[in-house]
């Protein structure tokens with residue numbers, strides 16, 4: 595996948611304008627407890643990520659959609675590959691999976707919302723060649 599593609603930028607939580615700067619301060623693997631720490635501006639091109647006050651509240655709608663997807667996928671897998679277990683398994687497993695994936699859902703909802711509704715287009719003049 596090209597490092598300049600929009601899909602690469604979304605999958606790796608990169609800035610929508612330069613597609614190089616990180617949206618989040620820490621990697622999920624190095625500091626998972628700080629999964630919400632978001633840069634105020636792009637470290638590479640200084641784009642202000644919070645496009646207007648409260649901008650990221652809108653990411654809750656994306657988060658809702660992603661959570662419903664995870665919920666339905668978990669239920670689908672339980673039903674089809676684990677022989678439709680007892681209701682108690684669904685009631686335990688589905689929220690557990692959603693809770694475990696919360697940092698991932700949070701980050702992708704912000705990234706998708708910024709890329710989709712941030713009103714910022716990719717601009718190659720902000721790409722720094724030094725990387």
Ligand SMILES: [Zn+2]
Nearest residue numbers: 609612636639
């Ligand atoms: Zn940038």
